[in-house]
Amino acid sequence: MLVNEFLENSAKANPEKTALICQNKRFAYNEINSMANQLSNACIGFGFDKKDRGAVYLDNSLETVVSIFGILKASGMFIVINPQVKEKKIEYILNDAQVKILITDSKHLQAIPEIFNNCPSLKKVLIIDFERAKQRNPQFPINNTNIVSFYATLEKQSAVCPIKQCIDIDLCCLIYTSGSTGNPKGVMLTHLNMVTAADSIIEYLQNTSDDIILNCLPLAFDYGLYQVLMAFKFGGTVVLEKSFVYPYQIIDLIIKEKVTGFPFVPAILALLLQLKNFEIIDFSNLRYVTNTAQALSVQHILKFRKFFPHVEFYSMYGLTECKRVAYLSPEKIDQKPNSVGKAMPNTEAYIVNEKGEKITSPDEIGELVIRGANIMKGYWNLPELTAQRLKSAFYPEEKVLYSGDLFKMDEDGDLYFISRKDDIIKTAGEMVSPKEVEDVLYELEEVVEAAVIGVDDEILGKAIKAFVVLKESSQLKENEILLHCSKCLENFMVPKSIEIRYSALPKTSTGKISKKDLVNG
Amino acid sequence: MEIKPKIKEFIINNFLMGADSANIQNDTSFLEEGVIDSTGILELVEFLQETFKIMIEDEELIPDNLDSIDKVAAFILRKQTK
Numbered sequence: 001m002l003v004n005e006f007l008e009n010s011a012k013a014n015p016e017k018t019a020l021i022c023q024n025k026r027f028a029y030n031e032i033n034s035m036a037n038q039l040s041n042a043c044i045g046f047g048f049d050k051k052d053r054g055a056v057y058l059d060n061s062l063e064t065v066v067s068i069f070g071i072l073k074a075s076g077m078f079i080v081i082n083p084q085v086k087e088k089k090i091e092y093i094l095n096d097a098q099v100k101i102l103i104t105d106s107k108h109l110q111a112i113p114e115i116f117n118n119c120p121s122l123k124k125v126l127i128i129d130f131e132r133a134k135q136r137n138p139q140f141p142i143n144n145t146n147i148v149s150f151y152a153t154l155e156k157q158s159a160v161c162p163i164k165q166c167i168d169i170d171l172c173c174l175i176y177t178s179g180s181t182g183n184p185k186g187v188m189l190t191h192l193n194m195v196t197a198a199d200s201i202i203e204y205l206q207n208t209s210d211d212i213i214l215n216c217l218p219l220a221f222d223y224g225l226y227q228v229l230m231a232f233k234f235g236g237t238v239v240l241e242k243s244f245v246y247p248y249q250i251i252d253l254i255i256k257e258k259v260t261g262f263p264f265v266p267a268i269l270a271l272l273l274q275l276k277n278f279e280i281i282d283f284s285n286l287r288y289v290t291n292t293a294q295a296l297s298v299q300h301i302l303k304f305r306k307f308f309p310h311v312e313f314y315s316m317y318g319l320t321e322c323k324r325v326a327y328l329s330p331e332k333i334d335q336k337p338n339s340v341g342k343a344m345p346n347t348e349a350y351i352v353n354e355k356g357e358k359i360t361s362p363d364e365i366g367e368l369v370i371r372g373a374n375i376m377k378g379y380w381n382l383p384e385l386t387a388q389r390l391k392s393a394f395y396p397e398e399k400v401l402y403s404g405d406l407f408k409m410d411e412d413g414d415l416y417f418i419s420r421k422d423d424i425i426k427t428a429g430e431m432v433s434p435k436e437v438e439d440v441l442y443e444l445e446e447v448v449e450a451a452v453i454g455v456d457d458e459i460l461g462k463a464i465k466a467f468v469v470l471k472e473s474s475q476l477k478e479n480e481i482l483l484h485c486s487k488c489l490e491n492f493m494v495p496k497s498i499e500i501r502y503s504a505l506p507k508t509s510t511g512k513i514s515k516k517d518l519v520n521g
Numbered sequence: 522m523e524i525k526p527k528i529k530e531f532i533i534n535n536f537l538m539g540a541d542s543a544n545i546q547n548d549t550s551f552l553e554e555g556v557i558d559s560t561g562i563l564e565l566v567e568f569l570q571e572t573f574k575i576m577i578e579d580e581e582l583i584p585d586n587l588d589s590i591d592k593v594a595a596f597i598l599r600k601q602t603k
Contacts (some may be wrong), residue, residue: 084555109553244559245552249583271559275579459560483538491558 002191003172004072006233007033008161012294014209014235021239021257022062029235030065032193038157041068043101046124050075050165053174056219057081057090057104060243063128064122064148064219065228067103075165079171079186084490087112088337089184094119095490096381097174097186101126103150106133115373116146126150126223134339137141149444157328166168166384168192174380175406180422182435187320190335197323197374198230200345204327205261205288208234213261214254216241216268221430222320227263229255245270253282258285265293265429269300279307288312288330293429294461295417295481298337305334315340317417321389322375322401325349325368326415341416345454347372349415351407362411366401369393375401422517426456426464430492432517436518446474449505449512452495466495467505477499524573531568533576536561547590561599562587569593575600 011033043054054071056078057369058064064080066095071078079088090112094102096228098115098121105128106113116122123146127133166172174186192321195387211384213231215238217224231238239257244250244264251272252260269291272278289304289311296315305313307395313333317340320323328341343349348371359366373395376387390399406418425432434452441450449469456463470476478498483495506517525547532545535554536559539600544554551557555566565587566577576597 242552245557245562246582246584246587247559248580249584252583267559271563274563277579479538481535486538491555 001074001166001193002166002168003194003229004036004069004216005067006229010204010232010235016484017209017235017284017460019232020062021237022060022241025062027062029232032062033161034071034159035066036069036073037153037159037161038154040064040073040162041157042126042153042158043070043074043076043164045098046101047075048074048100051171052101052238053079053080053099054074054101054103055081055099056095057083057102057108058128059083060215060219060224060240061128061242061320062240063103063105067227068219068225068296071101071412073161073417074172075162077171079172079176080218080220080225081176081488082218083108084218084492086488087114088488089490091115091118093186094122096183100124103128105129106136107504109133110136116144119471122146124148125394126153128292134233141290155305166191168195171377175225175320176220178424178433179385180424180433180435181385182433184311186384188377188380189323190377193374193376194323195378196231196346196372198226198233200347200374201226201324202230202234203345205290207234207236207406208263211287212239212257212258213237213248213263214239214241214259215251215258215263217263217265218243218245221293223263223265223321223429226323240304244271247271247275249267250444254286255282260285260287261290262286262288263290263292265292267294267428267459269296269304273300273303274459283308286311288314289316289516290316292316292324294317295338301333301337306394306515317415319403319405320376322347322370322372323405325370325403328414332414336410336414340408340457341414349373351363351409359409363408365388365406367410367421368405368407368415370401370403371398375399425452425462427454427457427464428460428492430490432464434495437485437489437493438468439466440485441481443488444476444484446471446476447481449480449513451515451518453515453518455497455519459498460496464493465497468498469501469503469505472502503520524566524597525590527572528569528590528593532556535564535568545590547594549590550584550588552584552588553556564594569597573597573601 011029013141015026015030018026020027054076056067100123105407125147128150168191172191176184177184179185213227230239312330316327326340326343328339346483351366353366389402392414393400404421407415437452439451441447451467455465457463466475508514
């Protein structure tokens with residue numbers, strides 16, 4: 001099975017059913033399927049071949065969903081770029097993946113004025129709000145024939161699905177994640193990887209076509225992306241929101257649309273629990289909630305359980321490299337709120353010590369290793385990094401995934417997350433590479449030393465804190481440093497606080513900045 | 522008095538790090554332009570409560586009340602005249 005067939009099968013079985021609710025508009029399966037067909041024919045007309053890459057740089061929207069499926073129907077690979085990503089990083093991604101077609105809107109186009117000069121692989125840019133793009137920026141070379149209107153392009157195309165050229169071991173997408181080296185890395189996933197993960201998750205969540213999922217997580221994030229992919233597979237409905245900025249807007253939608261499934265990250269739950277009248281909200285239609293990306297505080301889990309005992313609470317663990325690993329069966333959440341349970345169906349997870357030997361005794365800490373057909377094919381263009389994470393085991397040719405996360409197991413075999421092996425910081429469910437933030441700080445000429453750490457934060461889990469040593473003569477202010485960061489980094493990577501110093505930061509015996517000493521103040 | 526400039530100043534200093542305000546008009550949607558994130562909205566509410574001596578209920582945390590300088594100003598006026 002191919003991922004694009006999730007949509008095609010549901011459009012065939014239930015053409016008139018609402019697939020997507022977005023900004024108060026409802027879109028049926030056959031509408032989305034027709035639009036995606038039109039886009040795929042347009043892509044092929046632009047010279048898009050099998051395995052070519054198409055990227056989407058948009059907020060969560062109808063067009064994001066259509067674009068993902070349109071690129072797949074043209075036998076290509078899709079990349080959803082986080083809409084918060086700034087110019088340098090999007091150019092890095094477009095060049096790294098050699099993207100041929102980009103779909104974006106006028107707002108995001110403004111952020112990438114030199115896109116054709118700096119990204120030579122790019123052949124066409126499709127703009128959702130083409131007229132607005134002209135108004136917004138009269139200087140922009142809209143007469144450039146490679147920048148075209150998304151809707152005018154679709155209108156001219158046939159809505160018949162082009163001939164399939166992929167099989168399920170072909171690559172389906174690249175998902176870019178933060179790496180400890182500073183640059184984002186593209187996780188290569190095949191159709192088979194994604195179908196396997198979707199099947200397994202749908203099985204344990206017991207999804208049916210009656211499910212209505214509210215998703216406010218970005219589709220650039222695999223957790224958000226899979227909400228749409230899975231719902232299309234089981235023929236349900238997705239209420240797609242851009243973000244969780246206005247909590248009561250989301251709550252109203254949950255009630256009004258009779259939402260049955262609500263995936264969140266710890267920062268969202270923490271904000272919900274701060275609302276004064278949260279416990280009297282009518283969540284009677286809500287069947288389940290899920291958490292992943294970062295560990296929840298036990299206190300928050302128990303509070304939510306007390307308010308809404310009828311809602312099944314799925315505490316889960318995963319990583320982009322294989323989508324999902326484990327989930328805790330909801331009936332165990334009150335006894336084991338710290339655990340992420342056992343491997344999901346059709347996946348195996350075990351812990352190894354530093355010698356690579358399997359740990360069998362409870363409570364011993366080691367690295368989690370994953371086996372299954374959901375494991376990535378590697379990092380795009382990064383064979384060395386791939387070899388560190390994908391290692392041989394069991395059968396010839398078979399690779400297992402080293403998660404980079406430390407875990408322990410209890411007597412029942414339930415898993416507990418301990419910490420990451422590297423120094424990646426998890427904030428509001430997002431991964432932040434300290435190196436990436438430090439590199440941006442070092443771009444400022446007056447910065448002599450920079451170090452970035454995560455400090456405990458009630459809502460974010462960890463908040464980004466930067467220590468910056470300035471030249472003695474420097475007059476640089478905290479907000480000027482923050483402004484520079486916000487121009488270069490996604491919002492969640494911008495430090496929440498900056499400590500300016502004029503003397504050297506503490507060092508380890510090998511002369512590296514000692515983050516341990518900074519954490520301990 | 523002078524509600525809008527005060528709000529604008531707060532938005533610029535806290536969410537745009539004091540950057541040039543050319544892009545922030547009174548009708549710019551905070552959500553559309555990605556000016557504010559979910560923790561930011563709580564900071565904005567705290568600022569409005571202190572500065573304009575009003576109480577904002579959780580149920581009022583919706584875009585109609587808060588999603589642009591114009592909307593925030595109209596919301597404050599409604600609260601103050603109640």
